[in-house]
Amino acid sequence: MSPEAVAKIRKAVIDKDQSEWAALLKVLGRDVIIELCLFHTQKAMKEHTKDISDKNTREATRSVLQKLVYAESEEKYDEYVKELESVAPRDQYEYFMKNWDNIREAWVSYEKLFLPNFGNNTTKRVENKNRHLKSLLDTHCSLSDTIGGILLSHKENKERSVAYKNYEAVSKETYVAGNEDPDVANILATCSTFSAKLILHQLSLMERPHKFTSDGETCKCTFFKSMALPCRHIFLSRHERGT
Numbered sequence: 001m002s003p004e005a006v007a008k009i010r011k012a013v014i015d016k017d018q019s020e021w022a023a024l025l026k027v028l029g030r031d032v033i034i035e036l037c038l039f040h041t042q043k044a045m046k047e048h049t050k051d052i053s054d055k056n057t058r059e060a061t062r063s064v065l066q067k068l069v070y071a072e073s074e075e076k077y078d079e080y081v082k083e084l085e086s087v088a089p090r091d092q093y094e095y096f097m098k099n100w101d102n103i104r105e106a107w108v109s110y111e112k113l114f115l116p117n118f119g120n121n122t123t124k125r126v127e128n129k130n131r132h133l134k135s136l137l138d139t140h141c142s143l144s145d146t147i148g149g150i151l152l153s154h155k156e157n158k159e160r161s162v163a164y165k166n167y168e169a170v171s172k173e174t175y176v177a178g179n180e181d182p183d184v185a186n187i188l189a190t191c192s193t194f195s196a197k198l199i200l201h202q203l204s205l206m207e208r209p210h211k212f213t214s215d216g217e218t219c220k221c222t223f224f225k226s227m228a229l230p231c232r233h234i235f236l237s238r239h240e241r242g243t
Contacts, residue, residue, distance in 0.1 A: 015040035036107040039122045061088040114225035205232040
């Protein structure tokens, strides 16, 4: 990856691998945002609590850990930490405070609300992309077989990607029946199917009550921060100004 490409990376989603985390910070810089994969977070927490002998205590501990993952605010998070202290074995609570509490910004819901993630909170998409490579290689492959497998997988991924883009370009078109709005027509003409649907939904919400105000260019709402697309607050601001 070129230095120019590395410099554009703002965020990485990983599992809870400390060596991987440290390597990313070294390569991408300390300003990069590290987010833990939701699936791997829950898996790691479940795995660590399996040694709790009492079934009721184990289930109660896991229930509170689940609440912590989806905590909607700092107040709720603090409330659930106190609950965890009351229901979990002491060693489990101390482990959580030492290994999870100090990195809460990477895995707790309220901390991740305004991060640019384009709707991704797991590593599933990357793992699916590499599934074919994993099927070609194993620990017993020779160096030449490994290189051959990587090149083959790369070629097939590239061919599938190009073929899909060509198919999408000629066979898929986002449209709104009876549309006469030039702004909507411009969105449909210039955006991908995925982003156009999201933007049009925000446009349809423009007249509803708003929590946020916008300057017409940026916004502090979750949608704009996570998707980097115009939100209903931006549309309303521009509409009110006639732009």
